[in-house]
Amino acid sequence: MAAGEVRRRAAARALTACGVGHVVGVSALGRGTPLAGRAGLVTASFAMDDLLAGTGAAYRALANPSFFENLLEEAASIRDEGVFADTVDADRKAPLVAVADIAAVAAGLLLDRSWTGTGSVPVLGPRDLSPNDLARVMTEQFGRPVRYERRSLDALRAELVGHGLDEAFAQGIVDMKRAKDEGLDAGVARTPDTAGSTTFEQWCARTLRPAVLS
Known part of the structure; x- marks a missing residue:
């Protein structure tokens, strides 16, 4: 029996034993894109989704x-320095x-x-x-x-x-960052149902500004 099937059956038994009929998982954008198979930790998230989806429980x-x-x-x-850093292009919108x-x-x-x-x-x-x-x-929020x-x-x-960090885990983060810079998150159209309500301005005022200016 393949290792993936062993894991799927083990997960199914665990959910059944606990009486779990519905599962909601935190995953990532990018499934079905050309980048999905080489996106590091995101690719691992998709494997997790497949495992849970195969258990027989309702899964989102x-x-x-x-x-x-x-x-x-x-x-x-x-x-301290007025700087934040990441690996994506400065003008890449996502x-x-x-x-x-x-x-x-x-x-x-x-x-x-339901x-x-x-x-x-x-x-x-x-x-x-x-x-x-x-x-x-x-800059607008902090006045600097x-x-x-x-x-x-x-x-x-x-x-x-x-x-x-373990080198393999570090490489998973690097591969995820590379995929995001290549457009991993760009494949889903925004609709009223998927847009969310919290703007960056709101979050910045409520959460980041106190952390920075405290």
Whole structure:
């Protein structure tokens, strides 16, 4: 028996034993795109979705882009140097979402269990944003200049490994970042049902500004 089938059956037995009939998973955008098979941690998320979808439970994968909350890791750099960094092109616009909007969709699905089968539910922010867009909003919100600095994938890999991360896991992050810069998150059209309600301006004022200016 193939290893994938063994894992699927084990997952199915575990869900059945716990009486679980509906499952909502946090996943990623990009399924079905040419980048899906070489997107590092995102590719692993798709494998997780396939495993859960094969258990017989009703399953919905929340297909998310990157989170606003990732910027909290940059709070000290923004405060001390007026800089935040990532590996994507400064002008690449992509969806971004607040975790509160993801949680709201998950809660709605878990409270209304009339749905059956398996599927994907995109959860996008209100609009696509580039790093330069984020810098502009932060500059306005904080009353001081904030700029974006693009770093290389090699520099990211070296930093992750230097902090003690397993090399394979670090490579998974690097591959995910590369795929996002090549348009992994761009394949889903925004609709009123998938847009989310929290703007970056709102999130920045409520969450990032206190973290930076405290």
